Amino acid sequence: MADKVLTANRLSDGISVWLDASGAWAESLQDARVVKSAEDIAALEAMGKAAFLANTVVDANVIDVENRDGRLLPLRMRERVRAEGPTIDYAPGYKGLGPAA
Numbered sequence: 139m140a141d142k143v144l145t146a147n148r149l150s151d152g153i154s155v156w157l158d159a160s161g162a163w164a165e166s167l168q169d170a171r172v173v174k175s176a177e178d179i180a181a182l183e184a185m186g187k188a189a190f191l192a193n194t195v196v197d198a199n200v201i202d203v204e205n206r207d208g209r210l211l212p213l214r215m216r217e218r219v220r221a222e223g224p225t226i227d228y229a230p231g232y233k234g235l236g237p238a239a
Contacts, residue, residue, distance in 0.1 A: 143170040146195035
């Protein structure tokens, strides 16, 4: 069974967060509480549901991660983007989406 962590988006600002060992929401995947057992996974799911009901986070999910060279890495690309940002650099001179100049 793969290692698991609990991730969500903080309701106040939409930032991706991960539940840490103290039960707080951390902004870095590297601070996440990692579990393996079915009981611990169920506990993470319950904590995510409780945080959702308390209007602290939205979209709480337990995800698969692996420890690669001492760093946690999500197995799914969607979660990698949430943890680390876009997978490509913006083109030189790109100024973002906004009103045309």
